[in-house]
Amino acid sequence: MKIHPAYEMLRPGKKFPNVWCPGCGHGIVQGAIIRAVERLGINRDEVAMVSGIGCSSRMPVYVDFNSLHTAHGRALPFATGVKLHNPKLHVIVITGDGDALAIGGNHFIHAARRNMELTVILMNNNIYGMTGGQYSPTTPIGKKASTAPYGCAERDFDACALAVAAGAVFAARGTVYNAVELDKMIEKALTKKGFALVEALSPCPTLYGRLNKEGSAVKMLQTQKANTINLKAAEKLTPQELEGKVVTGVFHDGEAQPYTEVYQQIINKAQGR
Amino acid sequence: MSKQIKLWQGNEACAEGAIYAGCDFFGGYPITPSTEVAEILAALLPKHGGKFIQMEDEIAGIGAILGAAAAGAKSMTSTSGPGFSLMMELLGYGCMAEIPCVIVNVQRAGPSTGLPTKGAQADVMQTRWGTHGDHPTIALCPSSIEESFKLTVKAFNLAEKFRMPVILLLDEFIGHMREKMEVPKPGELEIYNHPRPKVDPKEYQHYGDGSSVGGPYAAMGSGYRFNITGLTHDKHGFPTSRLDEIQWKMDRLRDKIDRHLAELTEVEEEFLDDAEIVIFSYGAAARSSQQAVRQARAKGIKVGLLRPTTIWPFPDRIVTDVLKKCRTMLVAEISQGQLVYEVERCNKSNTKVVPVLRYDGEMITPAQILKAVEEAQK
Numbered sequence: 001m002k003i004h005p006a007y008e009m010l011r012p013g014k015k016f017p018n019v020w021c022p023g024c025g026h027g028i029v030q031g032a033i034i035r036a037v038e039r040l041g042i043n044r045d046e047v048a049m050v051s052g053i054g055c056s057s058r059m060p061v062y063v064d065f066n067s068l069h070t071a072h073g074r075a076l077p078f079a080t081g082v083k084l085h086n087p088k089l090h091v092i093v094i095t096g097d098g099d100a101l102a103i104g105g106n107h108f109i110h111a112a113r114r115n116m117e118l119t120v121i122l123m124n125n126n127i128y129g130m131t132g133g134q135y136s137p138t139t140p141i142g143k144k145a146s147t148a149p150y151g152c153a154e155r156d157f158d159a160c161a162l163a164v165a166a167g168a169v170f171a172a173r174g175t176v177y178n179a180v181e182l183d184k185m186i187e188k189a190l191t192k193k194g195f196a197l198v199e200a201l202s203p204c205p206t207l208y209g210r211l212n213k214e215g216s217a218v219k220m221l222q223t224q225k226a227n228t229i230n231l232k233a234a235e236k237l238t239p240q241e242l243e244g245k246v247v248t249g250v251f252h253d254g255e256a257q258p259y260t261e262v263y264q265q266i267i268n269k270a271q272g273r
Numbered sequence: 274m275s276k277q278i279k280l281w282q283g284n285e286a287c288a289e290g291a292i293y294a295g296c297d298f299f300g301g302y303p304i305t306p307s308t309e310v311a312e313i314l315a316a317l318l319p320k321h322g323g324k325f326i327q328m329e330d331e332i333a334g335i336g337a338i339l340g341a342a343a344a345g346a347k348s349m350t351s352t353s354g355p356g357f358s359l360m361m362e363l364l365g366y367g368c369m370a371e372i373p374c375v376i377v378n379v380q381r382a383g384p385s386t387g388l389p390t391k392g393a394q395a396d397v398m399q400t401r402w403g404t405h406g407d408h409p410t411i412a413l414c415p416s417s418i419e420e421s422f423k424l425t426v427k428a429f430n431l432a433e434k435f436r437m438p439v440i441l442l443l444d445e446f447i448g449h450m451r452e453k454m455e456v457p458k459p460g461e462l463e464i465y466n467h468p469r470p471k472v473d474p475k476e477y478q479h480y481g482d483g484s485s486v487g488g489p490y491a492a493m494g495s496g497y498r499f500n501i502t503g504l505t506h507d508k509h510g511f512p513t514s515r516l517d518e519i520q521w522k523m524d525r526l527r528d529k530i531d532r533h534l535a536e537l538t539e540v541e542e543e544f545l546d547d548a549e550i551v552i553f554s555y556g557a558a559a560r561s562s563q564q565a566v567r568q569a570r571a572k573g574i575k576v577g578l579l580r581p582t583t584i585w586p587f588p589d590r591i592v593t594d595v596l597k598k599c600r601t602m603l604v605a606e607i608s609q610g611q612l613v614y615e616v617e618r619c620n621k622s623n624t625k626v627v628p629v630l631r632y633d634g635e636m637i638t639p640a641q642i643l644k645a646v647e648e649a650q651k
Contacts, residue, residue: 015511045496050340061500061511066493068343069502069512070336071366077300077333081340081348082493084324085298089344089494107336110329263324270319 006034011064019058023217025176025202026056029123036187048089050079052099055130056123059094073103076111079118087260093120097138098128101157112166115194117258122159125204133207144211159199164252169194172250175201177224193258277456283421283447284309290425291349297323298346300337302330305389306445307379310351331356335363342372345492351377364438365404366503373432377441379448382634391634392445394556395608400440401585409530412440412585414556418452430465435486435529446557446636481508486529530586538588541580548577550649551595553616554605555581558637562605565642574650592619601649605629605642
């Protein structure tokens with residue numbers, strides 16, 4: 001029997017089945033991360049996966065890396081400490097829309113500003129899943145959530161634009177529908193020296209889908225396909241034509257000196273070298 | 274090597290003590306009156322090849338030091354009341370995940386933003402009970418500059434040994450007081466570094482060494498892959514809801530302190546042998562208490578001083594024994610009496626317990642304590 005190459009990166013035994021609901025997109029993102037690490041030939045001992053709290057943040061339990069499941073919103077400060085103390089580690093931060101952009105919003109912009117070398121995978125399902133469907137900073141205005149029974153009154157965050165404005169060297173948005181493209185984005189993000197964000201749009205049929213009558217998991221994937229548009233195609237459309245569409249693609253791919261390199265220079269200076 | 278004599282303030286002695294202990298990571302957020310600890314470490318750490326980072330808030334500060342410690346650093350943060358309040362969630366995380374680090378709280382007068390440049394000893398209960406859930410804490414309280422240095426070193430040793438955050442509970446009076454001290458020579462004070470595992474990575478259990486203290490545990494990136502979580506976890510560090518595993522974890526957190534009380538508890542005693550009146554006092558307040566004891570002794574009053582340097586775990590047995598032998602115990606502290614109830618809890622002999630308190634931001638004076646002693650003498 002041929003064993004899937006990802007199999008040995010998963011933890012055996014009582015860690016499975018995972019907490020994710022049928023139809024959840026997070027497993028596809030997990031697969032994309034595993035494939036990217038495998039293709040880049042990164043030694044698993046040199047990967048640290050750090051997460052916050054929420055559905056997505058359960059991933060470190062399932063993947064056989066050094067793993068640190070922290071408190072709600074606090075993955076980035078922990079990851080900053082891990083990376084700064086041991087710059088040899090590839091630090092992958094697993095987070096969700098509520099975790100990264102609400103309670104962890106301040107940490108998010110400051111980690112990007114410092115250009116900490118972190119690969120941040122933000123799984124955006126537009127809702128608080130684990131807590132039971134409350135609205136998040138990415139729930140679109142007017143959409144329903146358990147704490148927005150009449151429709152969400154708040155405007156939503158664009159995580160990629162926020163990261164770029166704060167100083168990230170890489171920001172991309174992909175979907176679990178376009179899994180091949182997502183693989184490439186994550187692979188690219190892992191090679192960046194600096195704060196790299198991949199926002200993965202991941203459907204939540206159990207809560208977001210049910211509350212907003214979006215149909216089955218398959219239907220939600222079809223909607224994701226229909227409602228997203230690639231950056232290059234979007235550039236040719238008028239704002240009216242783009243109404244209701246979510247733009248995907250690589251928004252920023254730049255360079256800036258990463259934090260641990262800057263800090264090494266500080267150490268050299270302090271030691272008179 | 275000749276003697277190195279320094280005129281340091283408590284915060285400075287604390288920062289220097291951290292370097293002596295082998296601290297190689299500081300993450301924190303500036304707050305009065307603890308800022309000197311961060312400022313001095315910002316200068317010292319890179320000289321020693323360590324890392325300093327000023328985070329965006331106190332929550333990020335403690336998060337960064339916990340992350341660094343998980344990756345193998347000896348890490349520290351420093352703060353004061355409002356910042357300490359913000360750190361509570363991750364202090365609990367550090368206790369649950371059993372991550373060693375040192376948290377310095379240079380107490381200022383509160384509540385809330387209170388009196389930033391004035392001192393207090395009113396965070397002692399928050400130190401013990403500030404986080405949610407059941408777990409013990411370790412907190413050390415220096416009364417002098419030299420002790421600020423030595424107890425910082427001890428805090429690191431206990432953190433490494435007991436594998437948990439250890440709190441150095443300074444107060445503004447000690448933090449900003451300058452005093453002469455002789456700097457310990459390298460090797461003079463014991464430095465404890467916890468052992469690293471030698472077993473095959475396949476057999477490694479991050480919490481499964483069979484002993485609650487002193488056991489080997491790995492750093493991230495050292496070839497041992499393990500999971501750390503704030504969720505209740507099994508010996509491998511993976512989340513569990515199994516009743517026996519929950520029980521094991523909770524007992525483990527409690528027992529590692531409860532079974533080592535004698536080792537953890539440290540008190541200083543002065544004139545206790547024949548004391549009819551005993552002053553219980555710690556930190557800055559103990560300096561005034563010591564002066565008051567000497568003045569009272571000069572007047573022929575049989576008074577003694579019991580000064581714990583470990584405030585948590587509380588020295589129950591010692592306090593109970595001293596209470597049995599004396600007529601009155603005065604509890605002198607710079608708060609509305611946070612430790613009075615602790616002393617009364619230990620009182621199995623109907624000894625009179627009298628609070629001697631000051632909480633207007635100023636230092637409690639020897640005169641105030643001496644007056645209380647004289648009243649107790651009547």
